[in-house]
Amino acid sequence: MLNILLWVGLLLPLTASATSSGFKRLLDAVVKIDVREVSFEGGTKRFGSGIGSGVILSKDGLILTNAHVVSPEAVEINVTLASLERVGATLVGWDHWTDLALIRLDMDEIKKRKLSFATAKLGNSDKLQPGQTVFAVGTPYGLTRTVTRGIVSNARRHFEDSRGVRGYETGAFNTWLQTDAAINPGNSGGPLATENGKVVGINSRGYLGADNLAFAIPSKVARQIIGALVADGEITRSYVGIVPGVLQDLEGFYELAQNTGMLIKSVDTGSPAAQAGLRGGDILLSIDGEKVDGRFPEQLPEIQNQIASRPVGEELKLEIFRNGSSLYKSVKTEKLISRVGEEEAFEEWGLSVRKVSRTYAREHQLEKSDGMVVIGVRPGYPAAVSGLTRGDIILKINRQDVTSLEIAKEQHDAYAVAPSSVLVETSRNHRVSLYVFKP
Amino acid sequence: MTRRSLVLIVFTLTALISRGGSALADMWQDRVKTVVAVEFFTETELDRRSTNTFGVVIDDMGTIIFPSQAIGARISPKQLEDFRIYFPGEPTTQEYSATYLGRDEFTGWEFIRVDEEAARARLVPITAYEEAPEPIVTEEIWGLGLKKKTEDFLPYFMSSRVSVLQSLPQRTAIAAQEVSGLGLPVYDQEGRFVGLSIGGFGRSFLQYTARIRGGVPVVLVNPDESAVVILAQEILPYLNRIPTNIEGRPIVWLGTNGLQPLDPVVARYLELENQAGLVISEILEDSPAEKMGLLARDVILSLDGDPLPVLKPDHVVITYFQREMSRRNPGDKVVLGILRDTERQQIEVVLEDAPLTPREAERRYFDSLGMTIREFTYIDGVQRRLDVADHHGVIAHFVKANAPASTAGLLTDDLIDEIDGVKVASYEEAAAILEGIAQDKERGEFVLLVKRAGDTAVLRVKLK
Numbered sequence: 008m009l010n011i012l013l014w015v016g017l018l019l020p021l022t023a024s025a026t027s028s029g030f031k032r033l034l035d036a037v038v039k040i041d042v043r044e045v046s047f048e049g050g051t052k053r054f055g056s057g058i059g060s061g062v063i064l065s066k067d068g069l070i071l072t073n074a075h076v077v078s079p080e081a082v083e084i085n086v087t088l089a090s091l092e093r094v095g096a097t098l099v100g101w102d103h104w105t106d107l108a109l110i111r112l113d114m115d116e117i118k119k120r121k122l123s124f125a126t127a128k129l130g131n132s133d134k135l136q137p138g139q140t141v142f143a144v145g146t147p148y149g150l151t152r153t154v155t156r157g158i159v160s161n162a163r164r165h166f167e168d169s170r171g172v173r174g175y176e177t178g179a180f181n182t183w184l185q186t187d188a189a190i191n192p193g194n195s196g197g198p199l200a201t202e203n204g205k206v207v208g209i210n211s212r213g214y215l216g217a218d219n220l221a222f223a224i225p226s227k228v229a230r231q232i233i234g235a236l237v238a239d240g241e242i243t244r245s246y247v248g249i250v251p252g253v254l255q256d257l258e259g260f261y262e263l264a265q266n267t268g269m270l271i272k273s274v275d276t277g278s279p280a281a282q283a284g285l286r287g288g289d290i291l292l293s294i295d296g297e298k299v300d301g302r303f304p305e306q307l308p309e310i311q312n313q314i315a316s317r318p319v320g321e322e323l324k325l326e327i328f329r330n331g332s333s334l335y336k337s338v339k340t341e342k343l344i345s346r347v348g349e350e351e352a353f354e355e356w357g358l359s360v361r362k363v364s365r366t367y368a369r370e371h372q373l374e375k376s377d378g379m380v381v382i383g384v385r386p387g388y389p390a391a392v393s394g395l396t397r398g399d400i401i402l403k404i405n406r407q408d409v410t411s412l413e414i415a416k417e418q419h420d421a422y423a424v425a426p427s428s429v430l431v432e433t434s435r436n437h438r439v440s441l442y443v444f445k446p
Numbered sequence: 447m448t449r450r451s452l453v454l455i456v457f458t459l460t461a462l463i464s465r466g467g468s469a470l471a472d473m474w475q476d477r478v479k480t481v482v483a484v485e486f487f488t489e490t491e492l493d494r495r496s497t498n499t500f501g502v503v504i505d506d507m508g509t510i511i512f513p514s515q516a517i518g519a520r521i522s523p524k525q526l527e528d529f530r531i532y533f534p535g536e537p538t539t540q541e542y543s544a545t546y547l548g549r550d551e552f553t554g555w556e557f558i559r560v561d562e563e564a565a566r567a568r569l570v571p572i573t574a575y576e577e578a579p580e581p582i583v584t585e586e587i588w589g590l591g592l593k594k595k596t597e598d599f600l601p602y603f604m605s606s607r608v609s610v611l612q613s614l615p616q617r618t619a620i621a622a623q624e625v626s627g628l629g630l631p632v633y634d635q636e637g638r639f640v641g642l643s644i645g646g647f648g649r650s651f652l653q654y655t656a657r658i659r660g661g662v663p664v665v666l667v668n669p670d671e672s673a674v675v676i677l678a679q680e681i682l683p684y685l686n687r688i689p690t691n692i693e694g695r696p697i698v699w700l701g702t703n704g705l706q707p708l709d710p711v712v713a714r715y716l717e718l719e720n721q722a723g724l725v726i727s728e729i730l731e732d733s734p735a736e737k738m739g740l741l742a743r744d745v746i747l748s749l750d751g752d753p754l755p756v757l758k759p760d761h762v763v764i765t766y767f768q769r770e771m772s773r774r775n776p777g778d779k780v781v782l783g784i785l786r787d788t789e790r791q792q793i794e795v796v797l798e799d800a801p802l803t804p805r806e807a808e809r810r811y812f813d814s815l816g817m818t819i820r821e822f823t824y825i826d827g828v829q830r831r832l833d834v835a836d837h838h839g840v841i842a843h844f845v846k847a848n849a850p851a852s853t854a855g856l857l858t859d860d861l862i863d864e865i866d867g868v869k870v871a872s873y874e875e876a877a878a879i880l881e882g883i884a885q886d887k888e889r890g891e892f893v894l895l896v897k898r899a900g901d902t903a904v905l906r907v908k909l910k
Contacts, residue, residue, distance in 0.1 A: 261906070276900035286895065288904025329904065330867050330893055372831050372900050394709060406787065428715050432743070437831075438704040439727040439743055443715045 029204030030142070034154070035089040035125035036063045037197060039146045040072055040096075040110070043083040047350040050357035050385025054082070060145035060197030061086070061110070062127050062206055064233070068112030071229060072196030073211050074101040075172045077108045084110055087151070088124050100236035103175035103345070104244070105228050106211050108196075109236045127198060130205025132184065132225035135162045143188040143210050143221075145197025157188025157219065165304035166222055171212075175347050180244070180312040182305050183222040184208045190221035199223040244315035245340035247323065248278020249285065251311060254302045261290055261328065268292050268328060269301025269310055277369045283325075283338045290328035315343060346370065350382065351412050353419040355426070356444050357388020362412050363400060377410050378402045378434070389444035395433065399440075403432035422446075473637040474590070474603055479503075479570040481630050482531040483592055483599035484512055484558065486546070489525045491811045491818055491844050500592055500627045501531065501558070502642060504573065504685045508566035510544070511555040511685075513629045513644050520843075522805050523548065523692040529558050533568065534592050534601040548689030551697050552772040553681075554644075557688050572631050573685070577678045578638035581608045581619055587640050588633055589626025591671055606673065615757050615766035616680040624671035632675045642681055643672035696776045699800035701733020702726045702740065703828065705767065707760040716745070716785065721753035722763040723785065730824075731834045738795045741786065748783030771797070801825070809843055810877050812884045815907065816849020817842055817856060819880065821873035830861060830897070839863045840876040842896070854907040857898065864895035883909075 040059045045052050059076030063069070070086065077084060077098055084096040094112050101108035112124075135141075139159045147153050164185040167178040186199060190213040199208035208223030235242050252272030254261070261268070273287040274280045291299050294313060301310050317323065319342045327334050348362030360379035368376035381399045384391040395401075401409055404418045422429060426446030433440050484501040487494050497517075501510035510531065517526065529544040542565035547557035560566050581587060588605035606621035618641075625643060626632050632640045646668065652661035704727025708716070713723055724746040729736050747753060749770055757763050774780065776799040784791050801824035811818040820843035827834035842860040845852045862870060866883075870876045883892050894905045 273901045273903060281902070286902040286904055288895075288906070369900075393711065430712070430715060434727075437727060438706055439725050440706045441708055441712045441716075441725055441745075443711045445711065 027203050029128075030200070030202060031204070032125050033062075033127045033198065033200050033204035033206070034144065034152065036127035037061070037089065037144045037152065038063060038070060038124075039087040039151050040070070040076055040196060041085040041087070042077055042081045044078065044080045045082055046080065047352040047359045047361075047382070049383040050352060050359050050388055050390060051354050052352045058146055058149055058193050059195045060193065060210070062144075062196075062198040062209075063112070063124055064129065064206075065126055068096075068114050068117065068124075069099065069233070069237070070096065070110045070112065071206075071209060071233065072108050072110060073172075073209060074103045074106045074108045074175075074177075075211075076196040077101065077110055078103075078173055080173075086110075086112060088122065089152070090122065090124070092120070092122050094120075094122065100240040100242075102232050102236065102242045103172040103177055104179060104242070105181050105224055105232050106172050106177050107209060107224060107229060107232045107236075109233060127200075127204065127206050129226045129230055130201055130207040132162070132207045132227045135159050135184065135207055135225075137162055140202060141184075141186055141188055141207065142200050142202065143186070143190055143194060143197060143223075144200065145190075145194035145210060147189070147191035147193045149193055153194075155189040157186045157221075159184060160187050160220075161185040162225075163305045164222060165307060167308075169346075175345050179308060180315050181224065181228040181308050183211070184225050186221050186223060187219035188221060189219060194221075243319060244343040245317045245319050245321070246278070246343035247314055247338045247340055248275035248280040249291065249314070250275065250287075251291075251301060251307045253304050253307065254290070255304075258302070262331065263290065263328065266300055266302065267298060269299050269307070271327075275366075275369055276372065279338050279341055280336075283336045285325070285327065285336055285338070286329075288329075291325060292328050292333065293326040295324050296326075314340070348379070349412055351379075351416070353390075353415065355388075355419060355423045356390045356429075357385030358390035358395070359383035360401065360412075360415070372437075373400070373434075377408055379409055379412065379415060381433075389429075389446070390442075393431070393442040393444050395431070395442050399433040399435050401431055401433050402439075403430075405430055406432075469637075470588070470635070473633065474588075476570070477575070477631070477633060477637070478534055478590060478601045479568065480572050480574075481534060481590065481592065481601070481627075482510060482569070483534060483595070484510065484516075484529065484531055484544070485541070485595070486529045487527050488518075488521055489527060491813075491846065498595055500629050502629065502631055503569040503571045505571050506566075508544075508560035508569055509547070509688060510558050510560065510569075511553075511629075512558075514549050514554045514556050515645065517549075517556060520804075522807075522809060531558075531560055531565070532595075532599050534590075534599045536598060538595055538598055546692060548692040549694040550684075550687045550689055551694055552769065553684050553687055555687075572639050573682070575633070576636075576638045577682060578634045578636075578640045580611070580617065580677060580679070581634060581640055583608050583611060586635060587619070587621060587625055587675070588635075589630055589643065591624075591627035591630070604671070609673075613757055613762070615755075615762050615769065617677040618680075619675045619677060621673040621675065624668060624673045625675065626672065628670055628672050639678050639682075641675040641677040643675045646672035646674045693803075693806050695799065697800040697803070698772050698774050698776055698778075699734065699798050700771050700780075700795065701730040701735035702746075703728040703730055705746070705764050707763050708745065709760055710756075718747065718785075720756060721747065722756050722760070723747050723754065724763060724767055730828060734795050734798045738793055740782070740784070740793055740795070743786075745785040746782055747785055747790070750781050751783070753783075804841075808873055808877075810880075811844065812880050813846075814884045814909070815851050815880065816846035817851040818844035819862065819873070819876055822861070826861070831900075832861075832897075838872070839870045839897075840873055850907045850909055851894075851905075854894070854905040855903070856894065856896065856905055856907070860896040860898050862894055862896050863902070864893075866892050867895075 038061045040061045042057045061070040061072035086096045096110040099109040143155045163182045166183045171177040194210045198206040207226045210223045213221035250273045252270035254270045268290040271289045274285050323338050325336045346366040348364040350361045352359045359382045363378045365376045378400045429444040431442045484499050499512050499516040501512040530541040543561045544558040585608045590601050593600040606623045606625040608619045609622045610620045648665035648667040653664045654661045705724045708723040778797050807821035809820045819840040827837045839861045865879045890910045891908045
């Protein structure tokens with residue numbers, strides 16, 4: 008018995024603990040975020056609520072959290088400070104690609120109520136070593152101010168998901184920190200920190216059902232995003248339409264020099280890369296003379312980001328390896344746009360829609376990016392009764408082209424005032440059909 | 447009593463029993479002669495498959511029809527061989543060869559003709575029996591089915607009552623249960639010819655299991671028997687449509703794609719009472735429809751002055767319109783009444799013979815590469831939403847599993863645009879290049895550029 012006690016006693020000083028003053032300060036900077044948000048599914052505007060975590064980073068009340076916690080669909084954001092005071096906040100900007108969002112505390116209210124809060128410091132995620140102890144702080148399942156401990160399992164994890172953040176694309180332009188610190192729903196947006204309280208990541212997601220496989224956005228990425236969101240409220244990226252693949256083990260197949268090149272898995276239809284004549288199966292060797300090394304999955308985000316961070320409209324000179332020889336292609340970048348367009352619910356019709364985006368139109372081989380996709384209909388309401396179903400693309404309303412959501416809103420407003428039959432033209436798999444919404 | 451008279455008496459007695467047994471039994475015995483079992487073989491890249499189906503005799507020349515579903519859509523008539531027939535209930539060791547005559551697009555029938563005179567002489571065409579008037583609901587009708595080859599295609603009696611009559615768009619009787627073998631004739635109580643049971647509907651059920659408590663919808667399809675009878679009036683007038691070539695040419699072409707029916711609410715909104723309309727989704731390039739100025743989104747309202755009929759379900763009007771087209775001939779003029787936005791117009795279109803179909807296209811299999819290429823056809827361009835005018839390339843019609851082409855990632859129906867960096871200008875050229883590659887035993891690899899669902903990919907096919 009004594010032996011065991013001694014043993015434990017010896018161990019304690021060696022185990023990482025988070026009792027530093029820096030960590031205390033971090034704890035005081037972590038907040039719980041309650042969000043009330045609107046959704047447009049099922050033909051109606053519905054209000055839902057969600058809970059997440061966040062960390063205060065500046066004296067002027069900037070809080071970093073996840074894009075899947077606070078999005079532009081949030082209608083009310085309430086922050087619970089460490090002092091257990093609740094304060095309102097507003098969205099500064101979000102970026103689903105990195106799953107980061109920035110909100111700002113209502114500073115007038117803070118002043119009026121004479122509230123105070125601590126701010127946390129961002130650490131350097133590049134210096135993290137696998138095996139290093141880290142701590143996650145957040146609100147798992149609503150349990151406020153929960154601290155869990157783990158290690159950095161992998162400091163450069165590739166994790167891409169085409170509809171990972173509220174149906175939006177994520178993960179193409181950054182790698183993630185993988186940790187075994189327990190991350191549960193509600194931890195989202197909370198910090199992953201070192202024992203001295205430096206924020207090295209923002210906890211974002213975990214594998215459901217897996218044992219402690221969780222992912223955080225590195226602070227290095229966060230630093231860049233914060234700067235751009237504060238300045239512009241949005242992140243602008245460039246796009247050329249290359250879908251990368253790993254070259255791992257295929258260098259021999261393609262007869263390439265070692266440690267070079269990235270496989271172009273496919274090229275988006277109609278994209279600048281496609282127009283320039285790039286094709287799936289080509290190997291990208293360099294961008295504007297800078298060599299590219301994309302043999303492994305974790306190397307791909309960096310290359311993608313290299314293209315994305317160039318100004319929109321700039322010409323890139325891409326060196327391509329095809330059929331045993333190199334060739335150069337000039338590609339003009341365009342602005343990166345999500346596949347997911349703006350959403351709206353036309354409640355009188357019981358119809359939820361999403362604007363067709365350029366990306367969506369290309370993916371579906373549509374001639375134009377006009378129209379809006381039906382994402383839900385409310386049973387018993389005119390849209391559902393007419394026979395319209397999810398996935399139909401509404402092209403015309405009362406013979407007017409739906410070039411924007413505004414046009415549909417005008418038609419809907421007119422219907423709300425004086426209901427009368429509405430003629431709707433749709434397309435589904437390139438098949439044109441007509442429907443009538445009857446009052 | 448002498449021995450001779452005894453024999454005589456026995457003979458008369460049996461004759462009496464048989465006649466007195468039932469008139470239906472006699473009719474059954476006779477009408478078995480109108481049907482045969484048909485067998486043919488399909489030559490594919492890897493094997494030779496046999497198909498058994500049932501046929502109906504339509505004339506004294508030994509001509510037999512069977513539904514075209516028996517032949518897969520991807521099969522070229524050139525792959526079909528060794529047609530033969532068997533008499534129901536006779537040993538299958540005795541087969542009679544037949545010649546494939548082709549498919550008729552309008553009726554959807556495949557035609558064959560029995561070669562041997564002796565076999566022809568034993569067949570009785572359905573035209574030997576009187577045409578029945580349209581049956582009434584509740585009327586009892588009967589037919590026959592044939593068992594499998596292992597049971598010598600033994601004929602069996604089937605019977606049911608007419609449950610409902612519909613125009614789909616052909617006049618059709620649906621029986622309460624299966625009433626004959628698929629594609630085989632149905633008769634009334636007087637032995638008159640009611641119609642052919644062609645196709646059928648799957649029957650929907652819910653399947654409950656211990657694990658799936660809510661029930662899973664399942665559709666049960668009887669592949670050998672049918673309860674759906676296309677009436678004689680829809681069959682007898684078209685028995686003379688015996689193809690003159692195995693491709694079934696001419697095939698009439700208008701060039702409207704993706705016809706969609708108007709539902710009754712829309713029709714009413716557009717002030718079209720008691721008639722149907724068809725929205726044209728797409729007008730195909732260089733088609734008769736395009737030449738005469740039809741536009742996508744025009745609504746077809748009438749054909750040669752007759753409004754499109756209201757048929758149920760709504761989509762039946764599509765088949766109605768397509769049948770009306772395919773019963774015509776290339777060169778025929780049709781006048782289409784259309785609605786364009788809010789304006790009604792009449793447009794005259796001269797029908798043409800359809801462009802080459804994938805069924806007719808040239809194909810060639812390269813065993814060492816593990817792929818079959820097929821000539822690019824007009825419809826391939828339409829399906830891939832490519833500009834048909836600058837069409838080229840060949841289609842990967844078949845890709846053999848675990849062979850060089852499939853290992854490189856080639857998929858069935860990929861469009862091959864380039865071979866070894868050379869743009870494919872024609873099928874012949876592609877075949878010649880691939881032949882060269884297949885012959886060259888020294889060659890280590892070749893490169894294909896393929897298009898698939900809007901994407902383009904470079905595939906390196908390793909031969910060694």
